[in-house]
Structures are given as structure tokens and as C-alpha cells.
Amino acid sequence: MPPTTAPATDISAAILNLLLPHHRTTDRAPASAEAFPRQMRRINDFVREGATIVFTLPGFPCKSPNPAKVLGHLPDQGERLSLTFLNTLCTEIERIYPPGARLIICSDGHVFGDLIHVPDExxxxxxxxxxxxxxxxxxSRLSVFDLRDVLGDLPHDTKRAHIHGRHAPTVEALRAEIRADDHALALYRGITRFLFEDTADHAGTRSALQRECRDRAYGVIQRSRAWGDLIAQHHPRAVRLSIHPQPIGAPKFGIRLLDAPDVWTTPWHSAALHRTDGTWTLMSRKEAARLGRLVRQGGRPSHFTQSCEAEIPGTRP
Structure with missing residues (x-):
């Protein structure tokens, strides 16, 4: 039994209300907790049992291979801030629901590493x-789950072939879905754009690269769907979060990790900039370097701090 006399639905709504200010969506109108019945049902299941709520978040795969966007191949201040935010969100839930919450980062880099041209090491x-x-x-409320937890020490190509063959939808099915669904189309275009921008060493024409990235985008979505199926098998009761923008009421709840001008920007596609007003934002390494100076932590590049005279585009009327 939950350690409170409040109705489970009221507690679940209060928990969801803690997530709503961070909802990552392209919808413009704000929504109440009641607009997310799937998430309410999942949270309710935990609350009725008085159990710790489990969230899963596919993401945090690896750094972009484009050195104009990131500081290197290891996590930096962008990841540190994002992980701290997610852990804090769990502690806030614990204040209103003592069993609390934990969040599993389902790191998906190995799932499509060959498609995004990032070495497995x-x-x-x-x-x-x-x-x-x-x-x-x-x-302490966070943990990492990746393909090694599913298929152990098998060669990475073998792991990818295994999950693709058993769990991925066909390209034909994806094409039909993208033609019929605006959200699927937006996701496909967003991934295509990232693949295009992340390619730093293409020797051919721009149009040839665009065609290649469109093809690879289908593969990335196929593998992402396969990974989602595996996550559901291993964590069947979890509340599913997403780093991609999600419509109101969708099966997945989009979560914004850090402020950024573009709702698609993530810490692994960018660098963190510490503004003069004390807040943080994400942008390409190249742009952040124009606006501020590099800060190192532990001997490695960490983030940029904004110069007093620099003005971040779009931050002033």
C-alpha cells in the first residue's frame, strides 16, 4: 500500500505535473496531467503498490563524430548537467511520493554505431x-543499461544483426508510416538532418550525402524501434521517456534535458555554454567558441563560458 492517504490518481497527477514543465514537444498549447493517460496509468500502477517508479530513457548514445559540434568523444558538462537534472527530478518525486523514482539511461550508441559512423570503442x-x-x-537514482546488458560480449556487429533481424520493422513499413504520420515524418527529417550535419569527412557532393543520409535515417529508426522493443522486454512496467519531441498524449513522454534554441538539440550533439546570467544552453562547439572561452575540468575540455561582450543570438528582443 502506498505510504499516504491521498488517492493514487492524485499522487500520479502530482508526479506528472513535476514532469510537465520539462515536456519536450512541438505542440504549442500547454497540457494538464489528464492529457497523458498512458503515463498516468503507468505511474498509477506503481503508486497503488507503493513501489519505486521506474522511468526508462533511450538516449545518451555517444558524441557526434563532427568536431565542429562537440568537444570530444567523452561526456562533458552537457551530460553532467543533464544527468544531474534527471537525478534531481527523481528526488523531487520522492518529496511528494516517498518510495521515489529511479531512471534508467538506455544508452543506444552500439545499436546504430555503424550507421552514424562512430567507433564502437x-x-x-x-x-x-x-x-x-x-x-x-x-x-544514485540513475543507472545505465546498454546492449552489453542484453547480449554480453558478443561482437558488436553480431549484436546489431541480432536485434535488427528479430525486432526491427521493415523499411517498407517505415516508409508507409512516414508518409501517413506527421510525427514520424518530423522524426525522420530530424534524424536525416543530424546525420548530414554529423558527417565531417564526406568527399562527394552535397546532394549525394543527402541521399545517403536519408537512407541511413531509415536504418537508425529501424534500430531505434528494435532497441525500444528490447527495453520494453527488460523493463516492461517502466514509464517511457524520450529525448525527441513528442505530441501531447503520445505513448512516450518527451523530456527536455537542457535549454537549447532547437528542440532537437542534445548534449551529445553540442557543447554547453555557461551564460553570463548563470544559466546554461547548448549549441555547436564552433558557435560556443565564438561566444566564449573554453573551460577544462580534469584535464579535458568541459564547456564554454560566455564572454561579457558576446551576445547569444535570439536571447534579446
């Missing part, structure tokens, strides 16, 4: 560093 190093950050900063 960089992906391993990135996920291992996430675990180190959690331990060093006392982020």
Missing part, C-alpha cells in the same frame, strides 16, 4: 564515463 568509453559521472556526483 568510443561508444563503450562514453557509456563507461556516464557511469563514472553518476558515481562521482552521487547520482
Amino acid at each position: 568510443h561508444i563503450d568509453a562514453y557509456a563507461d564515463e556516464l557511469r563514472i559521472v553518476m558515481e562521482q556526483h552521487g547520482l
Whole structure:
């Protein structure tokens, strides 16, 4: 039984209301907790049992391979701030619901590392560093789950072939969905754009690269869907979060990790800039370097701090 006399639905709504200010969506109108019945039902199931709420968040795969966008292949201040935010969200839930919450980062870099042209050793190093950050900063409500937890020490190509063959939808099915669904189309275009921008060493024409990225985007979505199925098998009761914008009432709840001008921007596609007013934002490394100076932590590039005279585009009327 939950350790409170309040009705389970009231507690679940209060928990969801803690997430709503951070909802990552392209919808413009704000929504109440009642507009998210799927998430309410999942949270309710935990609350009725008085159990710790489990969230899963696919993401934190690896750093972009484009050096104009990121500071390197390991997590930096963008990841540290994002993980701290997620852990704090769990502690806020605990204040109104004592059993609290935990969040599983489902790191998906190995799932499509070959498609995004990132070496598997960089992906391993990135996920291992996430675990180190959690331990060093006392982020005890977070954990990492990746393909190694599913298929052990098999070769990475074997793992990818396994999950693709057993769980991925066909390209034909995806094409039909993208033609019929605006959200699926937006996701496809967003991933295509990231693949295009992340390619730093293409020797051919721009149009050829665009065609290649459109093809690879289908593969990324196929593998992402396959990974989602595996997450559901291993964590069947969890409340599913997403780093991608999600419509109101969708099966997945989009969560915004840090402020950024573009709702698609993530810490692993950018660098963090510390503004003069004390707030943080994400942008390309190249742009952040124009606006501020580089800060190192532990001997590695960490983030940028804004110069007093620099003005961030779009931040002033």
C-alpha cells in the first residue's frame, strides 16, 4: 500500500505535473496531467503498490563524430548537467511520493554505431564515463543499461544483426508510416538532418550525402524501434521517456534535458555554454567558441563560458 492517504490518481497527477514543465514537444498549447493517460496509468500502477517508479530513457548514445559540434568523444558538462537534472527530478518525486523514482539511461550508441559512423570503442568509453559521472556526483537514482546488458560480449556487429533481424520493422513499413504520420515524418527529417550535419569527412557532393543520409535515417529508426522493443522486454512496467519531441498524449513522454534554441538539440550533439546570467544552453562547439572561452575540468575540455561582450543570438528582443 502506498505510504499516504491521498488517492493514487492524485499522487500520479502530482508526479506528472513535476514532469510537465520539462515536456519536450512541438505542440504549442500547454497540457494538464489528464492529457497523458498512458503515463498516468503507468505511474498509477506503481503508486497503488507503493513501489519505486521506474522511468526508462533511450538516449545518451555517444558524441557526434563532427568536431565542429562537440568537444570530444567523452561526456562533458552537457551530460553532467543533464544527468544531474534527471537525478534531481527523481528526488523531487520522492518529496511528494516517498518510495521515489529511479531512471534508467538506455544508452543506444552500439545499436546504430555503424550507421552514424562512430567507433564502437568510443561508444563503450562514453557509456563507461556516464557511469563514472553518476558515481562521482552521487547520482544514485540513475543507472545505465546498454546492449552489453542484453547480449554480453558478443561482437558488436553480431549484436546489431541480432536485434535488427528479430525486432526491427521493415523499411517498407517505415516508409508507409512516414508518409501517413506527421510525427514520424518530423522524426525522420530530424534524424536525416543530424546525420548530414554529423558527417565531417564526406568527399562527394552535397546532394549525394543527402541521399545517403536519408537512407541511413531509415536504418537508425529501424534500430531505434528494435532497441525500444528490447527495453520494453527488460523493463516492461517502466514509464517511457524520450529525448525527441513528442505530441501531447503520445505513448512516450518527451523530456527536455537542457535549454537549447532547437528542440532537437542534445548534449551529445553540442557543447554547453555557461551564460553570463548563470544559466546554461547548448549549441555547436564552433558557435560556443565564438561566444566564449573554453573551460577544462580534469584535464579535458568541459564547456564554454560566455564572454561579457558576446551576445547569444535570439536571447534579446
